[in-house]
Amino acid sequence: MRIQFGLLAALVVCLFFGSLAVGPEPISLWSSVAAALKGEASIPAIILTEIRLPRALIAIFAGATLGLCGAAMQGLLRNPLASPGLVGSSSGAALFAVFFLYFYANNTGNWLLPLVGMAGALGATVLVYALAGRQASITTIILAGVAINALATALMSLLLNLAPSPYAVRELVLWTLGDLSDRSMQDLYLMLPATLLGWAMLLGIGYQLNALTLGEQTAGTLGINTNRLRWRVFIAVALAVGACVATTGMIGFIGLAVPHLLRSLVAHDPGRLLPASALGGASMLLAADICVRLVPTDAPLKVGVVTALVGAPFFLHLVLRSRREYL
Numbered sequence: 001m002r003i004q005f006g007l008l009a010a011l012v013v014c015l016f017f018g019s020l021a022v023g024p025e026p027i028s029l030w031s032s033v034a035a036a037l038k039g040e041a042s043i044p045a046i047i048l049t050e051i052r053l054p055r056a057l058i059a060i061f062a063g064a065t066l067g068l069c070g071a072a073m074q075g076l077l078r079n080p081l082a083s084p085g086l087v088g089s090s091s092g093a094a095l096f097a098v099f100f101l102y103f104y105a106n107n108t109g110n111w112l113l114p115l116v117g118m119a120g121a122l123g124a125t126v127l128v129y130a131l132a133g134r135q136a137s138i139t140t141i142i143l144a145g146v147a148i149n150a151l152a153t154a155l156m157s158l159l160l161n162l163a164p165s166p167y168a169v170r171e172l173v174l175w176t177l178g179d180l181s182d183r184s185m186q187d188l189y190l191m192l193p194a195t196l197l198g199w200a201m202l203l204g205i206g207y208q209l210n211a212l213t214l215g216e217q218t219a220g221t222l223g224i225n226t227n228r229l230r231w232r233v234f235i236a237v238a239l240a241v242g243a244c245v246a247t248t249g250m251i252g253f254i255g256l257a258v259p260h261l262l263r264s265l266v267a268h269d270p271g272r273l274l275p276a277s278a279l280g281g282a283s284m285l286l287a288a289d290i291c292v293r294l295v296p297t298d299a300p301l302k303v304g305v306v307t308a309l310v311g312a313p314f315f316l317h318l319v320l321r322s323r324r325e326y327l
Contacts, residue, residue: 004265018286071258088124091148093242177250212270254284
């Protein structure tokens with residue numbers, strides 16, 4: 001098992017350096033690093049430190065968050081199709097962020113955007129839980145999440161429809177597609193506190209998720225407070241995913257696909273799947289961001305589009321495999 005984790009970590013490191021090296025402007029990575037360490041204000045050093053380094057670091061933390069939270073949601077709900085967006089975290093964060101960009105960004109600046117995203121994610125999660133009820137079944141929670149997602153999507157569409165200019169519509173639509181370009185170290189610093197807090201809240205829940213595979217009643221006899229565990233995971237996902245969505249926009253399918261791809265690697269152990277999915281999510285988003293830069297297009301390609309193009313066929317594969325299992 002340590003070998004697999006070591007290989008995943010090595011993949012993240014390789015893709016990180018690849019992300020620093022790849023771009024429309026060719027630079028020598030090592031000479032740029034040397035120039036940056038010496039404090040030289042050369043163009044390659046500026047490209048490395050001001051453009052590519054923040055982008056690569058945000059990709060690592062955002063991808064790891066989506067993978068980790070997807071694995072946590074799938075383990076909690078015991079549903080292989082669960083993802084951070086299932087309980088409204090992603091759509092709630094996106095709705096509040098679009099609302100903020102629509103009305104207040106020009107007056108206050110974007111430094112409040114991660115806080116707004118966290119508030120939206122947490123509010124949507126609480127609304128889903130309140131709608132489902134305290135002792136709700138997994139099916140009821142999923143249905144409540146679908147309803148809140150549909151409501152958030154409808155409200156975002158309303159804001160886009162009422163946008164004052166075509167330029168504003170374009171900016172908001174492109175943001176909802178998910179993007180890592182034009183990000184700075186300040187964006188990373190604003191995203192990190194809530195993201196790391198969400199990660200910390202998910203530490204140590206591996207044993208509880210393993211117990212849940214035996215059913216809620218059995219987990220209760222083992223001393224697991226399932227109601228408290230739900231709130232712990234929901235709040236952690238809201239904090240981490242809310243901050244990431246507010247920084248990168250909506251990047252889909254990582255939280256769904258990565259845990260699926262890695263589940264057999266950890267022998268279907270929900271506890272071990274958490275760190276594996278974090279590494280896998282970081283790898284997937286780094287790879288998608290590198291692909292964005294390598295594909296020649298007139299308009300910049302958004303990273304959320306690439307992850308959707310990869311994730312949608314994978315989702316169809318799951319559907320076809322499920323059909324074969326029941327035949």
